[in-house]
Amino acid sequence: MASETSGTSKAPDPVSAARAAAPAGGESVRVDSWIWAVRLVKTRSAGAAACKGGHVKVNGASVKPAYALRVGDEVRVRQPGGRERLVVVKRLIRKRVGAPVAAETYIDNSPPPPPREVVAPVGIRDRGAGRPTKRDRRELERLRGIFGQGPGQDPEAGSGQH
Numbered sequence: 001m002a003s004e005t006s007g008t009s010k011a012p013d014p015v016s017a018a019r020a021a022a023p024a025g026g027e028s029v030r031v032d033s034w035i036w037a038v039r040l041v042k043t044r045s046a047g048a049a050a051c052k053g054g055h056v057k058v059n060g061a062s063v064k065p066a067y068a069l070r071v072g073d074e075v076r077v078r079q080p081g082g083r084e085r086l087v088v089v090k091r092l093i094r095k096r097v098g099a100p101v102a103a104e105t106y107i108d109n110s111p112p113p114p115p116r117e118v119v120a121p122v123g124i125r126d127r128g129a130g131r132p133t134k135r136d137r138r139e140l141e142r143l144r145g146i147f148g149q150g151p152g153q154d155p156e157a158g159s160g161q162h
Contacts, residue, residue: 009050020162027069028067028069028070028092029069029092029093029094030065030067030068030069031051031056031058031063031065031066031067031068031069032044032047032048032051032056032064032065033046033047033052033068033094034069034075034089034092034093034094035047035050035056035075035077036096037093037094037095037096037097037102037105038087038093038102038103038105038106039086039099039102040075040077040079040085041077043141047065048065050077051063051064051065051067052064052065052077055078055079055092056075056076056077056078057075057076058073058074058075058076059073059074060074060108060123065135069089069092070089070092071089071090071091071092072088072089073088073089074086074087074089074109075087075088075089075106082114083110083113083114084110084111085108085110086108086109086110086111087106087108087109087110088106088107088109089105089106090104090106090107091105091106092105093105111138116149
């Protein structure tokens with residue numbers, strides 16, 4: 001009864017998805033295409049720009065976008081915000097695949113991301129609201145006095161209330 005199985009759709013196997021995205025026969029894969037396919041950069045053109053800017057290194061050397069990647073290569077990508085990703089190529093893929101499948105194509109040896117700094121909330125104004133009024137400014141100063149108080153600062157000194 002083939003009609004029973006044809007009506008149900010099953011999620012594709014991640015391994016078969018990676019095999020489908022792999023290059024045929026011993027073909028090589030461009031480094032800009034690979035870092036896009038494994039989701040280290042958002043777009044392929046961003047991958048090419050990163051290569052041209054010297055932000056992508058393979059085995060310690062800066063490479064051009066058309067560099068042919070091989071299994072076992074160590075790829076270092078410097079991302080916006082100063083974070084650096086260090087990955088070792090396990091499998092070559094050409095097409096972009098889902099994040100869980102992409103994670104199986106490399107070994108991630110990246111250092112942990114730096115902890116986020118605790119930053120005092122910044123007063124955000126609605127667009128088109130104009131200049132802050134004197135009352136708005138005083139409220140912002142009061143908030144900054146609470147959150148941004150440095151050593152040796154008296155919170156009552158600048159308030160004008162005695």
